[in-house]
Amino acid sequence: MTLLVAGSDRVDAGKTTFTVGLLSYLNGVGFKPRAGNDFWFDHDDAMTAISEGRLYGKDAARLAAASAGDHSPEAVNPVHRLWWPAPGKGQGLLGQTHREFLVDRVGEGFVVNGSADLPTAVRENLPLSDSVTIESLPELNDQTERRYLPHFRALAERIRTEDRAVVESYSDIARPIQGIEFDTVAVVEPRRLRVYDGARYAKACEVADSSARDGSLEKRVESVVNLLDERDTHTLEPLTKAERNDPTKIETVYECAYEALL
Structure with a gap:
């Protein structure tokens, strides 16, 4: 089912x-394929994970805890996006009105928006030394093919086994x-x-x-x-x-x- x-x-x-x-x-067992939170509006929740060198949200944590068996938030949520407010027009990579994308966790790795000024807590706590930095939409689309889609396909296979x-x-x-x-x-x-x-x-x-x-x-x-x-x-x-x-x-x-x- x-x-x-x-x-x-x-x-x-x-x-x-x-x-x-x-x-x-x-x-x-619960799954949330994609999730995100805001470094400003969800600051406490974001820092709970970031202070541990991790990136996940409270929704994924709740699903993992409520699921049968032992699961981490990252296991039930392969892609998590961190945003924060962008005062003004919110232009830039994935710029939406008044907010911008900072970092994606994709599986155990990270994709960083090179055009954004990352908050100190994010730069100092997340293991970003091996992350992929992107500065354009074509680069993000390329990484979507290379990194994101394989994780979604793997999650679909796992869901089918439950x-x-x-x-x-x-x-x-x-x-x-x-x-x-x-x-x-x-x-x-x-x-x-x-x-x-x-x-x-x-x-x-x-x-x-x-x-x-x-x-x-x-x-x-x-x-x-x-x-x-x-x-x-x-x-x-x-x-x-x-x-x-x-x-x-x-x-x-x-x-x-x-x-x-x-």
């Missing part, structure tokens, strides 16, 4: 909390990894769960990918589910901090939602 958890809200959809409880319910795997997407991206057939898809957002058949969801992703409106490989969840009828819907109740921090308590509160999903 392989399940996908995606979110229809770009921020705080509740994907990770839902996934952590689902892992407890299934006694399964009896009960749950894959969590990132942001509001509909499909975080290629080459996996999902039995069921859970789309979560504050207060609501929508359940979709995995095969129909995959077909909708393909149709959306070929849309003349948006040719990007990264499709937003709503552009996919707008093409589908949900198999089921369920109300999600708010959780206290104590409940969110305990997978078994999440499982108890969301048990009916997990039954609807399965």
Whole structure:
């Protein structure tokens, strides 16, 4: 059984909390193919890893801890990106409005944005002596072929070997990894769960990918589910901090939602 958890809200959809409880319910293994955090807005979380010479986020750490067996955050999340704010126009390599990419962890190695001024803590704590430095989009595309894609392919192979795997997407991206057939898809957002058949969801992703409106490989969840009828819907109740921090308590509160999903 392989399940996908995606979110229809770009921020705080509740994907990770839902996934952590689902892992407890299934006694399964969770994966987050891509993740990222911000050195400014997620500073405490970022420094927890960076101070150990590592780069991972709290979402991957929660999934690893809730999964059956012994897993590190890096094992369930092969690619993690560190951002930070870029006051002004946010121009430069992968420049987005008001933020820029600093470092990617790809497997156990690192890819560094040579056009960015890395924070001291990043330069002094991460093992970057053997990292790859890129300063242009073509260089990043080349490294994507050489380094990133092999890790995603290897993760897909590993997911297929698990009896009960749950894959969590990132942001509001509909499909975080290629080459996996999902039995069921859970789309979560504050207060609501929508359940979709995995095969129909995959077909909708393909149709959306070929849309003349948006040719990007990264499709937003709503552009996919707008093409589908949900198999089921369920109300999600708010959780206290104590409940969110305990997978078994999440499982108890969301048990009916997990039954609807399965």
